[in-house]
Amino acid sequence: MDDELVTLAWDSAFFGFGVGRCDSRDTSADGIARILAEAAARGLRLVYWVVPPEAPADALAAAGVLLMDRKVTYVAASGQRQAHPAVTATTTPSDHLLSLALQSGQYSRFRVDPRMPAGSFERMYAAWLDRSLAGELAREVLVFGEAGKDADGFLALGMKKGRADISLLGVDRASRGRGVGTALVDAAVARAHAWGLANLQVVTQQDNTPACSLYEKCGFTVEAVEHVHHAWL
Incomplete structure (x- = not known):
């Protein structure tokens, strides 16, 4: 879990509430529920969930975890x-x-x-x-x-x-x-x-x-x- 969900100090200080980053590729309903429960337990209000383009996203959308950026590195x-x-x-x-x-x-x-x-x-x-x-x-x-x-x-x-x-x-x-x-x-x-x-x-x-x-x-x-x-x- 520590590798999947990280609290972001600068973002949290900037926004005035807990912000984290999640790199878990388990985007099943159970995987999402597990990450969100951990985030809530840590007092996070916002999590940036980063996945590769091929990762299934239907369950994320169903859970209200919405795509905001298709980030490309050149x-x-x-x-x-x-x-x-x-x-x-x-x-x-x-x-x-x-x-x-x-x-x-x-x-x-x-x-x-x-x-x-x-x-x-x-x-x-x-x-x-x-x-x-x-x-x-x-x-x-x-x-x-x-x-x-x-x-x-x-x-x-x-x-x-x-x-x-x-x-x-x-x-x-x-x-x-x-x-x-x-x-x-x-x-x-x-x-x-x-x-x-x-x-x-x-x-x-x-x-x-x-x-x-x-x-x-x-x-x-x-x-x-x-x-x-x-x-x-």
């Missing part, structure tokens, strides 16, 4: 790419960067789940942006255009498990289709190479077809897909 090799002159790094927060961060989370499970407490999605992405700009969650935050109100897009790039990791990428609605996302991703590929890392990765939502198309266009390939369900207790 990977690519780092390399030398031509830097776009409009791409620079910033550490300065702004309302416009926050707007871009919120736009980047349009398909986020924290936004699409109607059971999330009001304002949770906005607070979470604001926290991720602030911590990225402060160097806690990202090594660099790149912008296309001016860092303030005129930025067309931004990308937060850090390191995770020996790879460069794109944690946030947002392009302003008015600037989409103009190569902004491609320029930012190319810059991330070049940064990863300069850091001496062989590969970089990004996790996005499979339902976010524009983002998936962008990464595939930039040479990324799918490494893994997971389905994330939310169990509310």
Whole structure:
């Protein structure tokens, strides 16, 4: 059980109630009841239940454990790419960067789940942006255009498990289709190479077809897909 259900300290502190993650592949009615009983005993209110795409989900849905994200991990090799002159790094927060961060989370499970407490999605992405700009969650935050109100897009790039990791990428609605996302991703590929890392990765939502198309266009390939369900207790 300890391997199947883990309490998440950061998420619990952020939401103000117990949050856990479950990786059990036993999605039978009995298996679900067992996990939910354990979660309740631990005082958890929300469990992220992560299963492979092929796992049966009928019993999960019947128990009110609903699919919220088809999470896809893309990977690519780092390399030398031509830097776009409009791409620079910033550490300065702004309302416009926050707007871009919120736009980047349009398909986020924290936004699409109607059971999330009001304002949770906005607070979470604001926290991720602030911590990225402060160097806690990202090594660099790149912008296309001016860092303030005129930025067309931004990308937060850090390191995770020996790879460069794109944690946030947002392009302003008015600037989409103009190569902004491609320029930012190319810059991330070049940064990863300069850091001496062989590969970089990004996790996005499979339902976010524009983002998936962008990464595939930039040479990324799918490494893994997971389905994330939310169990509310």
